[in-house]
Amino acid sequence: MSSPDGTAPPDRPDGTAADQVAAADAVEAKIEDLVHEDAGPAPRFGGLAEEHAEQEQAEQADKTAGVPAADGTEPPATGGKLELGAVGHLGDRLFGGLARGSGGLVVLIVAFVGIFLLALAIPALADDKSSFLFSRIWEPGGDNPRFGIAALFYTTVVSSIIAMIIAVPIAIGVALFITYYAPKKLAAPVAHAVDLLAAVPSIVYGLWGALFFAPILLPVINGLSDALGWIPVFAKPVGDNVGVVFTASVVLAIMILPVVTAISREIFAQTPIAHREGALALGATKWEMVRMAVLPYGRSGVVSASMLGLGRALGETVAVLIILSVPNGNDPWNSSIFAGGETFASKIANNAAEFDSPEKTGAYIAAGLVLFVVTFLVNSAARIIVDRSAPGKKRPRRNRRAGSTAAEGAES
Amino acid sequence: MTAIAENKPAYDGKVLDLSGKSGARAFRNTLATVLIVLAFVLAMIPLVWILFTVVSKGYHLLLTADWWSQSQRGITVRRAGGGAYHAIMGTLIMSLITAVIAVPIAILGAVFLVEYGKGTRIAKVVSFMIDILTGVPSIVAALFIYAVWITIFGFNRVGFAVSLALVLLMLPVVLRSTEEMLKLVPDELREASYALGVPKWKTILKVVVPTAFGGIVTGVMLGLARVMGETAPLLILVGYSKNINLNPFNGFMGALPTMINQDRTELALPNAADRVWAAALTLILLVLALNLLARLIARYSAIKSK
Numbered sequence: 001m002s003s004p005d006g007t008a009p010p011d012r013p014d015g016t017a018a019d020q021v022a023a024a025d026a027v028e029a030k031i032e033d034l035v036h037e038d039a040g041p042a043p044r045f046g047g048l049a050e051e052h053a054e055q056e057q058a059e060q061a062d063k064t065a066g067v068p069a070a071d072g073t074e075p076p077a078t079g080g081k082l083e084l085g086a087v088g089h090l091g092d093r094l095f096g097g098l099a100r101g102s103g104g105l106v107v108l109i110v111a112f113v114g115i116f117l118l119a120l121a122i123p124a125l126a127d128d129k130s131s132f133l134f135s136r137i138w139e140p141g142g143d144n145p146r147f148g149i150a151a152l153f154y155t156t157v158v159s160s161i162i163a164m165i166i167a168v169p170i171a172i173g174v175a176l177f178i179t180y181y182a183p184k185k186l187a188a189p190v191a192h193a194v195d196l197l198a199a200v201p202s203i204v205y206g207l208w209g210a211l212f213f214a215p216i217l218l219p220v221i222n223g224l225s226d227a228l229g230w231i232p233v234f235a236k237p238v239g240d241n242v243g244v245v246f247t248a249s250v251v252l253a254i255m256i257l258p259v260v261t262a263i264s265r266e267i268f269a270q271t272p273i274a275h276r277e278g279a280l281a282l283g284a285t286k287w288e289m290v291r292m293a294v295l296p297y298g299r300s301g302v303v304s305a306s307m308l309g310l311g312r313a314l315g316e317t318v319a320v321l322i323i324l325s326v327p328n329g330n331d332p333w334n335s336s337i338f339a340g341g342e343t344f345a346s347k348i349a350n351n352a353a354e355f356d357s358p359e360k361t362g363a364y365i366a367a368g369l370v371l372f373v374v375t376f377l378v379n380s381a382a383r384i385i386v387d388r389s390a391p392g393k394k395r396p397r398r399n400r401r402a403g404s405t406a407a408e409g410a411e412s
Numbered sequence: 413m414t415a416i417a418e419n420k421p422a423y424d425g426k427v428l429d430l431s432g433k434s435g436a437r438a439f440r441n442t443l444a445t446v447l448i449v450l451a452f453v454l455a456m457i458p459l460v461w462i463l464f465t466v467v468s469k470g471y472h473l474l475l476t477a478d479w480w481s482q483s484q485r486g487i488t489v490r491r492a493g494g495g496a497y498h499a500i501m502g503t504l505i506m507s508l509i510t511a512v513i514a515v516p517i518a519i520l521g522a523v524f525l526v527e528y529g530k531g532t533r534i535a536k537v538v539s540f541m542i543d544i545l546t547g548v549p550s551i552v553a554a555l556f557i558y559a560v561w562i563t564i565f566g567f568n569r570v571g572f573a574v575s576l577a578l579v580l581l582m583l584p585v586v587l588r589s590t591e592e593m594l595k596l597v598p599d600e601l602r603e604a605s606y607a608l609g610v611p612k613w614k615t616i617l618k619v620v621v622p623t624a625f626g627g628i629v630t631g632v633m634l635g636l637a638r639v640m641g642e643t644a645p646l647l648i649l650v651g652y653s654k655n656i657n658l659n660p661f662n663g664f665m666g667a668l669p670t671m672i673n674q675d676r677t678e679l680a681l682p683n684a685a686d687r688v689w690a691a692a693l694t695l696i697l698l699v700l701a702l703n704l705l706a707r708l709i710a711r712y713s714a715i716k717s718k
Contacts, residue, residue, distance in 0.1 A: 089611045100528060110545055120559045195703075199637060201699060202642075204672075355558070368552050
């Protein structure tokens, strides 16, 4: 704050970041005065002219300081933004408080979800007579409640991972088709069509999957288990059971396809034109251009998109509930993906009518808590990958950061 | 001299011809193109198949007036007749309550992120939590509301509890899209308003939010479309009722997803199957209509960038 009074025009010998900050402060102070004292028209005019001059000067400063005015929309990213938060107006305090409160509410909600689930799960977990994490038995009722999530965890994770293995390559293909292969006129309708897949309610996916899609998967299941049946995961199915984990996985793959496609598409479209043209100029074929310029550029984006898709698949309830056949209580547990099973979500939804005693409810809430924690971890991982290395965001961010650190340095 | 001349033909024609690609590279290029087009075709198959199935099996009930005006009261699985009025109204009521609660919080939260908290640590935490909330499975949201609403407060299973669970799912969708739209509002507009001495809160309410209004409405539509098809909260938090119940605070309530769920085990009976597919078609039409509306609004109200 080199000119805190706000009325005196700040001296501007050469364009440096310090001047920019000082100039911005001056404008800010001026406007504060206007708001507070309801100043007459004359100083107001002066203020406007001042601001204009400052803007020009700030732009010059940008040039001389070597900070490229990358995003022209917010000219002096360092100090031009007028921060009027602390004006002290009643309306401002009220509205600002509401906005802050809403932001805080979001944090509170997520915290509450964890806390409440934990609070209700702990008493049930304390009564649990078997290992919660490693047991496969689920008999929460009665005097001797025993429940373990091992089988649920296995089915949930395996079905989601298979869904991801199927969905991600196809999603990358579709995203590439939309961004670089489809004719220009076709690209937008195609993108909308893929988005429509997300508009189909999950219960409809479940119905369609169980009735129409599962039967045509039978030959695939038989072929796979014939070829790979010696691995326990691909063990031969018992009978012609269509409600198997594999079928659920394929339907989950279709359901997460639009999410992964949409994010990959955006990242691919952001590949710098210089990279693409450089590859083509070196004589690369279109595929080589994609492989050498587009895919490496979009890798982290695709990884985080896949993680988001995985999060979706882990939590999907109704489609899985309808498709998967629940194994008989007396049957031995089967690790094959060509057998039935239950995921966390489908187990909870299947037994919603059973929530009669606190112990039982607690057992299901404990299962829900595990699902929450798993999706929390997966989604945080997606977020961290995006933050760390999203190529599309790197450049402007760096510039902004460089600009702001310069300004902070000058200020201190 | 002659040696050079003899060498020459070796260079033109085969080696120096850069216009074509070598066999292997050209093959790989073609293969990749075929695979990419194939991926797209593969992705389109389920969409077309599902839409065809639902439309062809469900359309004829939708053409009757009863479907839109009658409930399923007193109609057993085997009998034909009745309609989906109770379920359509239930779905609409629950999602409207959801929107009434979620939209103001979402918009204010976005205002906080863009206008008040930009760059602060709190904003980063809030932003992170929104991402987490986006990923919360609907069944977990439903369990949370079950834990609070039923286990702790001891209330009954009612439609309003479903709305509360849906708020958790709708909030992040609307918040994110609103945030994107507020970010697009040019700073010049804000600065012009400030320069005229307008306080910040009025600037936001009268300049920033109206400028982004179309985009915010789009986000609300998409959020509504997302929560309408959710089934898990309905299964846990409210019972299905065949009667018309328009009171979200009392009694069981019909909804389209639970109406589908109700009869899906009886698909061998033609009348039950008809109802299931007709309800599925109605639900898809509702969701699609909201999506299309969102697209239209987005197209005609985009913020003009310079």
